[in-house]
Amino acid sequence: MxxxxxxxxxxxxxxxxxxxxxxxxxxxxxxxxxxxxxxxxxxxxxxxxxxxxxxxxxxxxxxxxxxxxxxxxxxxxxxxxxxxxxxHDLFTPAVLEQKQYLNQSIVRIALKVEQGFIHQPGQYINLRRFDGVTRSYSLTNSPSDGLLELHVRRKYNGQFSDWLYHQANIGEKLLVQGPMGASSYDSQCQDNKLIVIAFGSGLGVAVSIVREALSHRHQGEIHLYVGGREMDDLYLHAELLQMMLEHRHFFYHACITGHHDVMPSGRRVMLGDPFNEAVKAHKFDRQQHLFLCGEPSLVNQSRKMAFLNGFPIERVHTLSFEYKDLRTRPRDL
Ligand code: FES
The missing domain is CATH 3.10.20.30 (Beta-grasp domain)
Incomplete structure (x- = not known):
């Protein structure tokens, strides 16, 4: 003892x-x-x-x-x-400044933080509301925007995400802890090929990495694979197609993973898993970086598969965090 x-x-x-x-x-x-x-x-x-x-x-x-x-x-x-x-030793006051529905289940939240708050793409925050309930979310915007942006997926019976989606109003007072986690884009790798894979709600953070690379005038090819069960899950589809037209070395690959016998016509999407499509299209080598963003189970599974497919593990960057409830009391009570 x-x-x-x-x-x-x-x-x-x-x-x-x-x-x-x-x-x-x-x-x-x-x-x-x-x-x-x-x-x-x-x-x-x-x-x-x-x-x-x-x-x-x-x-x-x-x-x-x-x-x-x-x-x-x-x-x-x-x-x-x-x-x-x-x-108040850990959290900084923040105010909900903008709210925009991106699809049937995802809402974009922008927070204004009272104190200076410097973050990098790939980092995340803990967000706490009035009653102490706290959740972790990836930051999805550029550090220069002056706001903190999150893409929040409303979960079935999700105490916090459902409240953010339906009830939280502009002006809502919240607390923010962070930023935490490592920044993921390294401008030293400017000439390397980047393969960024987004599963579900990982799309926001995946796009923030692509934007960061483009803002640093990244020279190598950037391939973004996005997986969604339905067309509605690809909520940045039009914006990403447009981005592809504007940057000749950026390639966007939209993948529908649900059960569909026919491909949605005229939408520039393919049927299949984004990780498998990336493996088919690219011969992994030491000149590439792989970013895996989204649900922890899919990210971890893909990380293992990348290793088994010969991808150097030190070049695999996972952008995922624990999605469990951040409790204010023990789980077993
Ligand atoms: S760091 Fe998550 S419970 Fe300790």
């Missing part, structure tokens, strides 16, 4: 138990989601005692400087002293 303190209160951890799991077992109200050190919702402040290196893995230098650690990755050691973090 190992002991640690949070806000002066003593907790006994079992062998190998993380700080987060110990708190949950004691019935504490704690924020957490992924338990993998990804979402950064379980942060606590380290005051005293030994911490393992993994407890700060993936944190920005600003968070490390403030001695924050992920409770889910922190191994308990004797005399470890920790402090809870108040929401």
């Amino acid at each position: 190992t002991r640690f303190y949070l806000d002066g209160q003593l907790y006994n951890a079992q062998e190998g138990e993380s700080v987060l799991d110990t708190l949950i077992r004691h019935g504490q109200q704690v924020n957490y989601s992924c338990k993998k050190g990804v979402c950064k919702t379980c942060l606590v402040q380290h005051i005293e005692g030994e911490i393992n290196i993994g407890a700060q893995r993936g944190l920005t230098s600003g968070l490390k400087a403030r001695h924050y650690i992920c409770a889910c990755q922190a191994v308990v050691s004797d005399e470890l002293k920790l402090k809870s973090i108040l929401p």
